[in-house]
Every structure is written in structure tokens, then in C-alpha cells.
Amino acid sequence: MNDAKHSRTLTALLLAPAGVFFVFLLVLPLLVMLVYSFGVRAPEGGYQAAFTFDNYLNLPARGKAFTNTLLLAPLATALTVLFAYPMAYFLAVKVSPRWRNAMLVLVVAPFWTSQLLRYYAWMMILGSKGIPSWLEWIGIADVRLLNTPYAVLIGAVYGFLPLMVPPIFVSLEKLDKRLLEASADLGSKPWQSFLQITLPLSLPGVATGSMLVFILLMGDYILPQFLGGGKVYFIGNALVDLFLQSRNWPFGAAVSIALVIIMFVTMYFYMRFVLGKTDQRRVAMV
């Protein structure tokens, strides 16, 4: 009895820093944003108290940013999974344990270098002196990559692969190899075993990686700015513009709130789809 009480106090104490952190850095700013989003722009820029839905009704004015983000972020996430899965599979299943960690480090290493540097490099590669000029050399002329959605997708896959590979790798590595033997024993060909056993049991890793990448992409503004060059811009770019250039804080706040809501709703349905459908939650936890 006493022990239970004691441990509850202890739990509360241990959770307190996280709780404070959560309230001050997450809940409070969101509340401030919510309040701002119903205000109007002060004449000199910034926020002036009011209660109007105009900012929300005005959201279609930034429709392009929303459609770009909502189209390219999921697409880029899916592409990243497509590239990351074989890499993770190769590392977890085919590479001998001796080299495994070293190779995983190599996959993740680019993530530790400067993001700007990496995007500059891609600007070079995708720019007119890069791949397009090589293509011209073999006879395919007038290919434009930089400042198109393709450049953003390529950059996203490259940039977020290091975040996608490790969670998938972990879920594949901890997969009990005896399950595959059991599957083969029951008459399943290797690729059937992959589809029926390996893939479903690695979905939690795919879900974790996708969520990570998707959230980062939804809020990204550096990638579209560098590789989309103002033509392919995301909600993040609209926010930078609204808060720092036109200084229309209330409208910016409304865009942020819309972004947060979209993110939560998508995540909710995504997690339900991936984890709920196959009842992976329990499996993911063990």
C-alpha cells in the first residue's frame, strides 16, 4: 500500500521535467498560436487582438503550399520507404554481423553533416551543369530537374534515407529467424515467406520511420527552398514568408494551426491503418 503510494509519487517526480517541458514548449505555444489565429494583422505588422474567422477563410490563398506539401510529403515518404527497405533488408539479413554496424553507420553518416551543404551539393548535381548536361551529352536534351517537384523528391529521399533505414533495420534484425524456418517447413517459398512473415512483422519499423520522415517533411522549408527554388514551395515556406516577410502573424498562425491539425489527422489514420489493421501494436511492443 505504502509502497504503491511511494512509487506513484516517484513516478510523478520523474515525469515532472517532461511534463513541464511539454507544457511550456508544446502546449503553450500552440495556445498562443490558436489565440493569434483569430486576430488581425496590426498596421505595422504583427498581431492585434480581435475575434475573426477571416484568417481561416483566407487559407485557400495559400492553397498551393498546402497541395504541394500534402502531395509531395506523402509521396516522398513512400519513395523513401521504397529505397530504405531493400537497404535495411540487405543490412539486416544478407550482411554478416561483423560488417553490419559499420555499414549502418555509413548509411546514417550523411545525416551528421550539414544539411545545407548536402542540399548545395544536390543543387550542383541537379542544376544545368549536373545531370541535365550529362543527359544532353548522350542525346537527351532540355531536361530540367532543379526547381521541379522531382528535385524535391530526390532531395527528400536522399536526405531522409538515414532516418528511415535504422527503424526498418531494427525491426528486421529482431525478427525471429525461426519463424522463417517454420514458414518454409510449412511449404512456403522464400518470397511467399517474405510477403507473409517478414513484411508484416517489419511494418512497425516502417511505420516508425515513415512517421519520423513524414513529420519532418511536412514542416520542412529548407529542402523546398533549395531544390524547389521558390517554384515548389511547402507550407513551411509560406510560414517563413508570413511571419518574417509580410509580418501577417494572425494569418501565419492560422496556417500553422491548419498544418498541426492536418498532421495529427494524417498520423492518426496512418497509424491506425498500419498498426491497427494487422494488430501489430502488441507485436511492436514485444
Added chain:
Amino acid sequence: MFEQPVIAFENVTKTFGNVHAVVDNNLAVKAGEFLSILGPSGCGKTTSLRMMAGFEQPSSGAVSIQGQNMTGVPAFLRPVNMVFQHYALFPHLNVADNVSYGLRQRRPKPADAELAKSVADALEMVRLSGYEKRRSYELSGGQQQRVALARALINRPAVLLLDEPLAALDRKLRREMQIELQNLQRNLGITFLLVTHDQEEALSMSDRVCVMREGRIVQIGSPRELYDKPINSYVAGFVGKANFFVGPKADTVLCVRPELLEISATRKTLPQGLADAFDVTVLNRIFLGEHTEYLVRHESLGDFTVLSPRKSEHASGVFDIGDKAAVGWHKSAAQILTTT
């Protein structure tokens, strides 16, 4: 009449690096029998089974199943099924989908109604009717064991391979499952090949037992043959309890089963016609219900055990630690065995 063995090992050897897991073994599993492979941990039992299932290839020699050479035949094409030591149930599938897994790999795929019927029958066979929708983590160890059995048996394999299937169960449940396995085997007529390190299990369940030691098959025979006519002291010591005394020649021992020893208060009160009789001191006494087990010491023979049946205690008497007693055996009770 020559009967084709359902599984045969011909000079099968398996080495892992410099570990000789299985050494030059010949084995013929008869169709319809319950055969156990018995031996201590690390003697190559699992490796033997894995070569039959197709998870390992022999380093040399050949495995054949129903007369077909299995060299190069992958596991998914072999007509045998395995019950894994830790069951290896698919955690993301419910009981019904686990059990029907093997049937669902067949082409053409059986119809849903047919699958449901087969699953229901298989679950009824292992007394788990109504558990179709459960998940493996919602089941007890014994229930998981039954699901693993149903999952293998639903395919009607030529041989069911069982790798220490009962090792993880508690004693009472293990006893129950032993009986159940035996009944299943008799009713289905499927050949069972069970691996175990538990000699009691092997003796009580099997038609034949194959005793292994350090990768080699030492002896194959019925439980009674192994018990009564062990070919060496290793088998005698592994199968049942045995007392070993110094043998007449080098590398031999005299082996006497504890239950074949007679004990009494004095040499005079021992039964008539014994080959040998000795004066001993009782060192320890363990009450086992139908038997009392005495550890006794003789000045030159050393320490050995005597099992005194409850039924004859009125004649032989009960001894306390430190008591003097006399022990003897009939000529037929003593066997001379080699130690190699």
C-alpha cells in the same frame, strides 16, 4: 519383407567449422513408428532433425525421405513437418491462420470453407476447439504447444519431427502432453520422430529409442531392449539408473540396476539363491512413495543405490541413516559392459 524406411540417414556427417555435430550416422525410421532420439544436450539431436527438415545440408552422406534422395531439396518441398522447440508460432496471425498456414501455401489454394473445416478438425484433435480467433500471446505454454502440433499435423506429413516439444512445460502438463502425443500418433498413424534429453520421456512414449553421444548413434532399440541389454555403460547409465562396479577386465564394468538389488537387515535374511551378498552402511534414504531409495556404502565396492519396493518392506525392513544392512543380487541382474 523389406519395408522402405520413411526417413533414412546414410553415413550422414555434419560439421560446423571444427565442431563435429553429427558423425557418420546411419538411421532408418520405419513408417508409422514413434522413434525418439535421446541424448544429452549438444550431442547433435537438433542438427539431425534439421537435416531431415531441410534447414541444414549434410557435410557428407545422404538423407532420403520415402526413398527420395533429399540432397539439394529445400525445406519447403519436403513432405515432413516440424514442431519447433519454442513453437515458433507466427505472432501476427491468430490461431486459425497459424494452423491453416501450411494448407494456404498449396496451389491451388483450398477454398475458405474447406480451410475452416480443416482448422476446426485440427483444433478439435488437439482439444483447442473455439480458440480460432485467439492470438498466440494470449495462450498458455501448453496451448501454444497444441497449436504448433495442429499447425504441423494439419498437413498430414509423412513424418512429424518434434524437437524437445515438451521441455518448456511444467511436469504435470508434460505428463499430460506425453500421453496426448502418444494417442495422436496411434490414431493418425503418422510417423513421429521426437528429440529429447529426457530418458523417462523417451522410454515411456516410443516404439524405438535411438541413443546418441557426441554426434554418434550408440544404440537403437525398443525401450525394453535398451534397458535390459544396453550395449555399453553409457547407454546403461543414460537409460534408467545403474550402479557400476569394477569389471573383470580393463574397460569393462559390472552393471546392476538399483531395483534388482535386494536389501535386508543381515545376510541371513536376504532371499535365497543370490549370486553375491555384501555388508553395507546406509548413507542416505529417499522416500519415493512406491519405492525407497537407499544410498549405501561398501568398503571395497564403494557407494551405490538400492531401490527397495514398498511391497516388500515388511520382509526387508526399513533402514535409517547409519544402519548396517546386507545387499545382494541374483546372477541374472549383473551385466558386464564395456565402457567405450
